[in-house]
Amino acid sequence: MSSQSEFWDDERKIREAFNVSNFICPMKGINxxxxxxxxxxxMELKQYFLENGLIEKTKNSSLISLIIEIKDPFDDMLLKRICKTLFKETGIVMSEPEPGFSVTFFITPALLEKVESKEDLIKFIKDFPHTFLTETISAKSALNKWERVTAKRLAWNMGVR
Ligand SMILES: [Zn+2]
Incomplete structure (x- = not known):
């Protein structure tokens, strides 16, 4: 880490991770x-430590990995599922996070071209652990509702009045 970047806040570090170009990898020959x-x-590999995560940045691509404090196995399952679905939807969320992390965002110039506002994406990544935990509350309430309705219907089918 350079002496200057030690004083950057997380938002500034994520913005730096977006600073990638269409550099042709000399090893692989393609982009x-x-x-x-x-x-x-x-590749000019640089690492930036976040409050609860790590950025690995190279000339043409970055990985932004975050840790989300999850104690509930149900939340853990929700996170794995939403990451896989967001990968199919965006390509920016990796279907499997980097080892030791809860979620990894993948940044390349081509993926950033699909993004309407980079600043909004920076805030989204920074807030993602909080956003995810909020979303688990609505998932649980949807599941509770399904349980109540289904139990009533099945109890009826069982002939319990
Ligand atoms: Zn390379």
Whole structure:
């Protein structure tokens, strides 16, 4: 970490992770994301520590990994499912997070082209742990409602009046 970036807040570090260009990987010869192979000499790998996460940035791609404090196995399942679905939907959320982390965002110039507002995405990533935990509350309330309605119907089918 450079002496200057030590004083950056998380938002500033995530903004820096977005600072990627269409650098052609000399190892792979194509526009391969260097942050995935992490083998070539010219990728300029940098690491930035977040309050609850880690950024790995190279010239053409970045990984932003966050830890979400999850104690409930149901929430853990929800997170895995939403990450896989968001991967299919956006390509920006990785279907499998980096080892040791709860969620990993993948940044390349091509993926950023699909994004309407980079600043909104920076805030989204920064707030994601909080957003996710809020969403688990609505998932649980939907499940509770399903339980009540289904139990009533099944009790009726059982002939219990
Ligand atoms: Zn490379």
């Amino acid at each position: 391969y994301p260097c942050v995935v192979c992490k083998e070539c000499q010219k």
